[in-house]
Amino acid sequence: MHPARHKFPANWPTPDEYLIELGRMTVLWGSLESLSVVAFGKLAGYSEILDIRAVIITAHLNFQQRVDAISTLCEHLAPDYPNLKDYETVMRQLKAAQRFRNKYTHNAATLDEETGKVGLSYATARGSLKLQVETVHLADVKEACAKIHEAMCSLHSLVTGIKRAPIWECA
Numbered sequence: 001m002h003p004a005r006h007k008f009p010a011n012w013p014t015p016d017e018y019l020i021e022l023g024r025m026t027v028l029w030g031s032l033e034s035l036s037v038v039a040f041g042k043l044a045g046y047s048e049i050l051d052i053r054a055v056i057i058t059a060h061l062n063f064q065q066r067v068d069a070i071s072t073l074c075e076h077l078a079p080d081y082p083n084l085k086d087y088e089t090v091m092r093q094l095k096a097a098q099r100f101r102n103k104y105t106h107n108a109a110t111l112d113e114e115t116g117k118v119g120l121s122y123a124t125a126r127g128s129l130k131l132q133v134e135t136v137h138l139a140d141v142k143e144a145c146a147k148i149h150e151a152m153c154s155l156h157s158l159v160t161g162i163k164r165a166p167i168w169e170c171a
Contacts, residue, residue: 014109014118021141022104028148029101032094035152036066039159043073067094074158083161090154097151100144109136 010016041054058066074087107122119133146166153164 011111014111017138018109018118018136018141021138021145022109025101025104025141025145025148028145028152029105032097032148032152032155033063035155036063036070036094039070039155040066040073042159043070043077063098064095067091067098070094070155084158087158090151090158093147093151093154097144097148100147104136104141104144 037055037058038050040058041048041051044054044057046054058069061069071087071091074084074091078084078087103120107120109118109120111118118136120136121131121133123132124130146168150166153166156162156164
């Protein structure tokens with residue numbers, strides 16, 4: 001491997017402060033994905049924190065399918081477990097976190113050299129093709145990180161019954 005291959009220029013392919021937040025979002029998302037496996041296993045009745053059977057089953061599910069399975073388990077268990085009564089709120093948070101994550105993960109963020117603004121390019125084709133470029137502010141990406149972290153805290157609280165506050169409330 002050629003050493004120069006890993007010497008990326010500053011602000012490439014988009015400003016470094018955006019790259020930091022996109023990286024944070026990716027790490028938070030990975031944690032939420034892992035927590036969804038644990039949540040599924042605990043709600044499905046497995047005694048181990050990370051039962052291999054839950055890992056095997058959820059390895060075949062995408063995130064939306066995991067959320068649907070968790071939601072169905074909560075609906076079934078809620079009459080006997082009062083701490084699950086607010087599961088629908090948590091499911092909405094998980095779905096919102098996924099929408100935020102997908103927006104920044106599946107679309108191209110590029111710097112407009114003339115304006116200095118970062119744009120997110122995407123296309124939709126429901127009925128007709130629409131190409132859009134949306135200006136993305138650093139606060140937007142940070143909000144996506146916050147939404148993912150809040151969903152993680154809520155899912156943890158739902159499954160364990162132990163209140164987990166977002167990190168900014170713990171400082």
